[in-house]
Amino acid sequence: MDTAAFIRSLQDTMACADPTATKRIVRFQHVSDYRRFLQQLSEIPSDSPLKQVKQISIIRGLSCTLPAVETLEQFAGRVWIEKDCKISVHAAPAQKSISMEKGIPWGVQQIKAPQAWGATTGHKVKIGVIDTGIDFNHPDLKQSLSRGINLLNRSMLPHDDNGHGTHIAGTIAAANQLQGMIGVAPRALISPVKAFDHNGSAFVSDIILGIDWCVRNRMDVINMSFGMKTRSKALLGAVVNAHNAGVIIVASSGNDGKRRSVDYPARYPQTIAVGATNKLRRIAPFSNRGAYIDVYAPGEKIVSTWLKGKYNEMSGTSMATSHVSGAIALLLALKPGLSPTEIKAIIKRSVQPLRGSKARRTIGELDVMRILQAVEKS
CATH class of the missing domain: 3.40.50.200 (Peptidase S8/S53 domain)
Incomplete structure (x- = not known):
């Protein structure tokens, strides 16, 4: 997976002022993609919206607020996205x-x-x-x-x-x-x-x-x-x-x-x-x-x-x-x-x-x- 492209896409999606945005969980199918993501995330400037992403290592995933996730559809098969429900x-x-x-x-x-x-x-x-x-x-x-x-x-x-x-x-x-x-x-x-x-x-x-x-x-x-x-x-x-x-x-x-x-x-x-x-x-x-x-x-x-x-x-x-x-x-x-x-x-x-x-x-x-x-x- 092109991790840099995924991060750009995620950043753009999170930056949208969309009233329909909800909390979601994103999981990486491959551990190598997840590791690269974490590595590149650590190098991002502190004012980026991506700094609000919560890492969840036990499921190789993260949680963040996203609008409709069509913008990330190109990564389907490499990441899974589900709504972060209340319990x-x-x-x-x-x-x-x-x-x-x-x-x-x-x-x-x-x-x-x-x-x-x-x-x-x-x-x-x-x-x-x-x-x-x-x-x-x-x-x-x-x-x-x-x-x-x-x-x-x-x-x-x-x-x-x-x-x-x-x-x-x-x-x-x-x-x-x-x-x-x-x-x-x-x-x-x-x-x-x-x-x-x-x-x-x-x-x-x-x-x-x-x-x-x-x-x-x-x-x-x-x-x-x-x-x-x-x-x-x-x-x-x-x-x-x-x-x-x-x-x-x-x-x-x-x-x-x-x-x-x-x-x-x-x-x-x-x-x-x-x-x-x-x-x-x-x-x-x-x-x-x-x-x-x-x-x-x-x-x-x-x-x-x-x-x-x-x-x-x-x-x-x-x-x-x-x-x-x-x-x-x-x-x-x-x-x-x-x-x-x-x-x-x-x-x-x-x-x-x-x-x-x-x-x-x-x-x-x-x-x-x-x-x-x-x-x-x-």
Whole structure:
């Protein structure tokens, strides 16, 4: 590919004052083209519109604002272009904050995490939580946090201005049993990756940058409590590359109560797709369900950490996903060498049957003790 011609064309296109311009993701088919592009990009003057291009190396791509892309059609076959869609977190709107009942939350109890703590607490397993950030001052989370990254403002810590990310983090790894709450894997280490704004909304390109950061920083698990209806080839590319790098991706299935459909990225086979149950071990009415789900976990009326050191009750497949990420941390602290494919298989064959469900017996609720027993036998 004539990279110089591509850069000129891209620059001209970005310079157009076009009201129809939208954010797009551009991927290079050949690594040699991408490398040449990056090399030439580095030599461009600082006042060029191309300096606003975000590089996304995990998919050999970039994101930028472009009008209709006909001007780049001559490069079809060498680059792929898709719209940079919005994606949302998977949880019901937050209720008012509530006082924390001391002790272990019901979901953590239901998956039998406390029975495992004599053998494993998830010590030093690294979990990237791609979400709205985290409340760094929450007393229940202080022991469990690393610095992470803020993709919306790289000069700032990934502070949470929504609450969703803090809630997810608490279920995974809160560690303050005496005064506050305890999560599934209290000695795991959470890296908050802020890709979502205060409305709980993000661009696919920022999610992909989050996945890229997690792979580079050697996360063991990525928690993705969000989803969208449309398929993104760029997001699939990032998920496949992370999976191939040995990172386990846990994704929420969505809250539409659908029987034969789940949201992306949970729908990709390289993720562990999670549905939600309630206290009765039944599938929560809002949860998507069916053949695409790999495992169910508690997701209805889940109390966890919240902004300003408080607590909040939320429902959603987001909440279920955080239980699964915590359980994987417990498993990996005990058996560090397991691959994403092995972990998914172990979880699926170690489930508790659901109540009142006609679902086939192979689909059920997360059970930490069965998971650990399955590994001991193997």
